[in-house]
Amino acid sequence: MRKVVITDVPRTDLEVVDALAPYGVATVHEALGRTGYLGTGLRPIQRGARIAGNAVTALCAPGDNLMIHAAVEQCTPGDLLVVTTTSPCTDGMFGELLATSLRSRGVRGLVIEAGVRDVAELNEMGFPVWSAAVSAQGTVKATAGAVNVPVVVGGGIVRPGDVILADDDGVMCVPRADAAAGVRTAEARMEREEATRAALAGGQLGLDRYDLRPLLRDQGVEYLTAAEYAEGRH
Amino acid sequence: MRKVVITDVPRTDLEVVDALAPYGVATVHEALGRTGYLGTGLRPIQRGARIAGNAVTALCAPGDNLMIHAAVEQCTPGDLLVVTTTSPCTDGMFGELLATSLRSRGVRGLVIEAGVRDVAELNEMGFPVWSAAVSAQGTVKATAGAVNVPVVVGGGIVRPGDVILADDDGVMCVPRADAAAGVRTAEARMEREEATRAALAGGQLGLDRYDLRPLLRDQGVEYLTAAEYAEGRH
Amino acid sequence: MRKVVITDVPRTDLEVVDALAPYGVATVHEALGRTGYLGTGLRPIQRGARIAGNAVTALCAPGDNLMIHAAVEQCTPGDLLVVTTTSPCTDGMFGELLATSLRSRGVRGLVIEAGVRDVAELNEMGFPVWSAAVSAQGTVKATAGAVNVPVVVGGGIVRPGDVILADDDGVMCVPRADAAAGVRTAEARMEREEATRAALAGGQLGLDRYDLRPLLRDQGVEYLTAAEYAEGRH
Amino acid sequence: MRKVVITDVPRTDLEVVDALAPYGVATVHEALGRTGYLGTGLRPIQRGARIAGNAVTALCAPGDNLMIHAAVEQCTPGDLLVVTTTSPCTDGMFGELLATSLRSRGVRGLVIEAGVRDVAELNEMGFPVWSAAVSAQGTVKATAGAVNVPVVVGGGIVRPGDVILADDDGVMCVPRADAAAGVRTAEARMEREEATRAALAGGQLGLDRYDLRPLLRDQGVEYLTAAEYAEGRH
Amino acid sequence: MRKVVITDVPRTDLEVVDALAPYGVATVHEALGRTGYLGTGLRPIQRGARIAGNAVTALCAPGDNLMIHAAVEQCTPGDLLVVTTTSPCTDGMFGELLATSLRSRGVRGLVIEAGVRDVAELNEMGFPVWSAAVSAQGTVKATAGAVNVPVVVGGGIVRPGDVILADDDGVMCVPRADAAAGVRTAEARMEREEATRAALAGGQLGLDRYDLRPLLRDQGVEYLTAAEYAEGRH
Amino acid sequence: MRKVVITDVPRTDLEVVDALAPYGVATVHEALGRTGYLGTGLRPIQRGARIAGNAVTALCAPGDNLMIHAAVEQCTPGDLLVVTTTSPCTDGMFGELLATSLRSRGVRGLVIEAGVRDVAELNEMGFPVWSAAVSAQGTVKATAGAVNVPVVVGGGIVRPGDVILADDDGVMCVPRADAAAGVRTAEARMEREEATRAALAGGQLGLDRYDLRPLLRDQGVEYLTAAEYAEGRH
Numbered sequence A, B, C, D, E, F: 001m002r003k004v005v006i007t008d009v010p011r012t013d014l015e016v017v018d019a020l021a022p023y024g025v026a027t028v029h030e031a032l033g034r035t036g037y038l039g040t041g042l043r044p045i046q047r048g049a050r051i052a053g054n055a056v057t058a059l060c061a062p063g064d065n066l067m068i069h070a071a072v073e074q075c076t077p078g079d080l081l082v083v084t085t086t087s088p089c090t091d092g093m094f095g096e097l098l099a100t101s102l103r104s105r106g107v108r109g110l111v112i113e114a115g116v117r118d119v120a121e122l123n124e125m126g127f128p129v130w131s132a133a134v135s136a137q138g139t140v141k142a143t144a145g146a147v148n149v150p151v152v153v154g155g156g157i158v159r160p161g162d163v164i165l166a167d168d169d170g171v172m173c174v175p176r177a178d179a180a181a182g183v184r185t186a187e188a189r190m191e192r193e194e195a196t197r198a199a200l201a202g203g204q205l206g207l208d209r210y211d212l213r214p215l216l217r218d219q220g221v222e223y224l225t226a227a228e229y230a231e232g233r234h
Helices: A014-031 A066-074 A096-104 A119-125 A176-201 A213-218 A226-232 B014-031 B066-074 B096-104 B119-125 B176-201 B213-218 B226-232 C014-031 C066-074 C096-104 C119-125 C176-201 C213-218 C226-232 D014-031 D066-074 D096-104 D119-125 D176-201 D213-218 D226-232 E014-031 E066-074 E096-104 E119-125 E176-201 E213-218 E226-232 F014-031 F066-072 F096-104 F119-125 F176-201 F213-218 F226-232
Strands: A004-007 A051-060 A079-085 A110-116 A129-134 A151-153 A156-158 A163-167 A170-174 A222-225 B004-007 B051-060 B079-085 B110-116 B129-134 B151-153 B156-158 B163-167 B170-174 B222-225 C004-007 C051-060 C079-085 C110-116 C129-134 C151-153 C156-158 C163-167 C170-174 C222-225 D004-007 D051-060 D079-085 D110-116 D129-134 D151-153 D156-158 D163-167 D170-174 D222-225 E004-007 E051-060 E079-085 E110-116 E129-134 E151-153 E156-158 E163-167 E170-174 E222-225 F004-007 F051-060 F079-085 F110-116 F129-134 F151-153 F156-158 F163-167 F170-174 F222-225
Touching (some): A066 C213, A156 A170, A170 A176, B079 B163, B096 B119, B156 B170, B163 B176, B170 B176, B176 C096, B226 C004, C014 C163, C096 C119, C170 C176, D079 D151, D096 F176, D170 D176, D176 E096, D213 E066, E014 E163, E051 E066, E066 E096, E079 E151, E156 E170, E213 F066, E222 E226, F014 F176, F066 F096
Parallel strands (some): A051 A079, A079 A110, C079 C110, E051 E079, F051 F079, F079 F110, F110 F129
Antiparallel strands (some): B151 B156, B163 B170, D051 D163
């Protein structure tokens, strides 16, 4: 791994970032053709948060949060820090003090594929965090890694300056180049969903709305009453 | 797998279903001779819900929610939809739109051995869900499965028309044939538990209430002071 | 395993126990030289609790809570019951009735490397529990184990009379001999942390506060602009 | 759970059982419409075995192998013992002595959703075992369960007298009623597979043999050269 | 996800690929600055294989191997097929027939972050496979994905035409641009390792060979006899 | 954690160590009252090895093998190195070079609750290893830990100078003080087992040999024919 800190990273326009946030992870993930989701392993420390920010990335050695400190310096308002390790690690690499530091720089939240601690304090601060673990286990500051290089988190790629979107459904990454178009597609999708919601609430079936009956027929699905089925098993 | 949708499934009398609900999963599980629990993998999306309903089952291909749509049509008021996949899957196969559809049909909740999404929206709607995962990852509608066949969920068997009971302790299945008797046994157990609770709150020990001292003696359990024990180790 | 119940176990002075509690797990873990944390597998049933108590230990057979009953008798006010099994087990070995019994003896909470049930009722009672699982699956009372012997829980050793400290960050064990000194070190650390918090909130960087720039330099970390880095990759 | 030992269980004709074995798990699973596979958690202790037998089932308490002893008595030549527990357990519930006992009764192998021990000795004996774990941890004989009731193993249902088929791909269950037809379908499938194997070995593509090109087209799959694709990303 | 099959992918020169293979995964991973390892989840089906090949990538829907068939057509001699799914999947997506097809095209092996089946037959064929699971569970061919796009496998990025190296230590990816230099660094490292091996075999300690004593001293490591240590604990 | 290397650790007499080895883990575990097993997570890299040695312990930071080098110096012939980390870690902390070093000092094998690499080379050398993972991922030498302090491995305590016994069933620890008596008990158990084996091979049932029929009766186990049972379910 090249030991490097990349500065002056181009970000996604904050207007675009802010426009993406309210659609939420599930909708934007669909709007992007079902891409960008960072897996089921990153869970919110708090409930009910929904945020978006520009990714600043930190790649750390396991059990070592040195590069988080180096990353803090690269953060600007509207950023969201994304941390991962070179091998799986559950240690509490981030806590209240680092959250204080990030907040003072205008950072909106943290996504970390490792552990965090000071959970009660983070909740009190209202600093939103998505992590792979909660652990009080402390870390050292001994081994260098990298800041603002592309990283793999939760099976997806995050590049510095991409938009990170996170809520109760988890975390996703919207590539910088796709963010503006993503807003438009998400909006269109949202409108369609609203119409669908009204139809379903009114009693229309998904089978009819999405025209699925022919598919069931083509696949040879039989409809039998429970009585017919029970008989057929004897 | 036979591709089939079974209709007109006999349900458990809703009066019986409604009588079971307030006892909760742990008590009814005991009342049924410690059977029917569907394992530790199904966790509530919300906290504090306690519901019961008649099982409508859907067996889906992994990453494919086609049969959930087919199952919705088979649901009637008082039902509870139970979904599983032919192999392990964490995808978000169910979200707010399907919940809207189920609610419009009088369905009481969802149990799914796979993932769900729109967690914030489901909480807002107050639609109770127990799932094996949370994931924004979308699914296709391409491959048929089955509706209202017996399924294995969380290591237990669920047959359509059985009673599903779910709360913060997880999910259990009460076979239709055992439900009415289950209400009576649960009630009897509840009464015994109330007496026990009062006794224990008053200071009686479980050792005495359940007459466990002879068992400890028969198994050769020694009582030693810490001092005697420390000495014996030298 | 020797089948034994150890009585008259020396405890840590409750004044010391009570002095440790408010510092929380993460801080005391640091104050003890990053030792004593009982791993990421023990999670709180409730949110926001922070307690400390003297360990009473119970070692059970899997699926068997006989020794929890034997342990209850050994509990005195200010204790905290610590339960583990001879092999991994998720069963609901503890519920509302045992909590009622413990509470009547002045016990402050439960740590169990197995499952618990009656989660809704435990929350209602306000009885704090940290467990490895939630399960309604019932257990038997058939096989003896040991009470108040040293046990391994979450990869750490707990001896009866040690201080158990638990909050949203998990659970830790402070050896009885180290508890009084631990209070002093935790206090000193807390004071230093307050100064650090103020500095970071004011905009000082961790890189400067902890003097990490020389370390980055010694490890050969390069600083490059995004433009320089992009160029270097071609 | 009803504490019961069921005797005189009807078995599948051994001629049918023996005819199924050589086709192997993957082929018979396909021949049965992709049903009956008992999941990825049951792995062979030895490599290269491929056997079939009539299921005798034992349902045990975790950490307790009493009912395995009760099940041995119900075994007859051509049987295969299937063991599971009422909750997850990794203990070494079965070893060389029980294998000796089973072998003396003509039992062909063991499938256990728990742990086994004496692995070196079992390999030496050539007694085939599929298990969920290897563990030296010993068990007690204290709590009754059931023998020859239907059990859920690896997410599938096994009824006494069903055919269990096991090889390096894992374990599957063929319902007694489907076994004879299964032989015929497996044979037909095997023949088709041989023709396919020859065609593929000769260079025909699966795309052509299974006529998949129209499907790719219908789904809108584009074919681009790497150069075109690279260009399209700018 | 863009549904696309990329053709005419530039490969790494086979001379370079073949030169990398004998160094093995651990050595080449070190030679590349400890990068490129694809995690502990990909295990060899056979023991003792050590191969290298050019990556052809296939991204499939879970439970669906349609794109493996599309990928086979893109394979040329010296390639190694790399398969992953859009969400975690254990199904047996690959077996003997696909191996026959790959072999007829000169493909050297398979890496799949999902399941495989026909393990006995694959071993007999001597076709090397690294997979995340073994499963007989069959898959459908219904949903399109992509061939020869960059994929994330085991937490690392694989681009078509990169070198995949695999042995008993797992799988790694060497970016095409780094492969030639990787051979030289690996060779240099191998030579150094041989000298080290001889020194260590002759009794020199790693502490001396790597000059670690000053580091231990700087970190404040004390050397105490067991007697002194025991005393210090009282 | 106290940073310390303990020297001159008293060992178990090698005659005793060598006498324990042939009994194997399962038998000695039983002989010690079912204690000392180090869990299902430590698996042999090779098959068929069965060894015993005196524990030398190393406690490392995750991703850092510095203290393994410090531990090597403390090893003497007949030792077995036991390594763990302060938090879970899968990195390849040990490989062929360290094995060469250990072998030159007469060390008999390695037990490591983390990863190893150079698996093919270790097998070729015939150096026996039990590990929690296989990983090519390299580690640093930057952070001090401890050598020859008591450690928790696989949920059990290992003290330097204890006997470590390992075979295909996993790993166990025999406390130094219990080792000599352990040999005698293991021998007695082995003799009993031989008699039991002969009896079971001759057709005696475990139900009779262990006198389990009264226990089944006391627990209320019913014996029913399949016909009676089927009838009773209607």
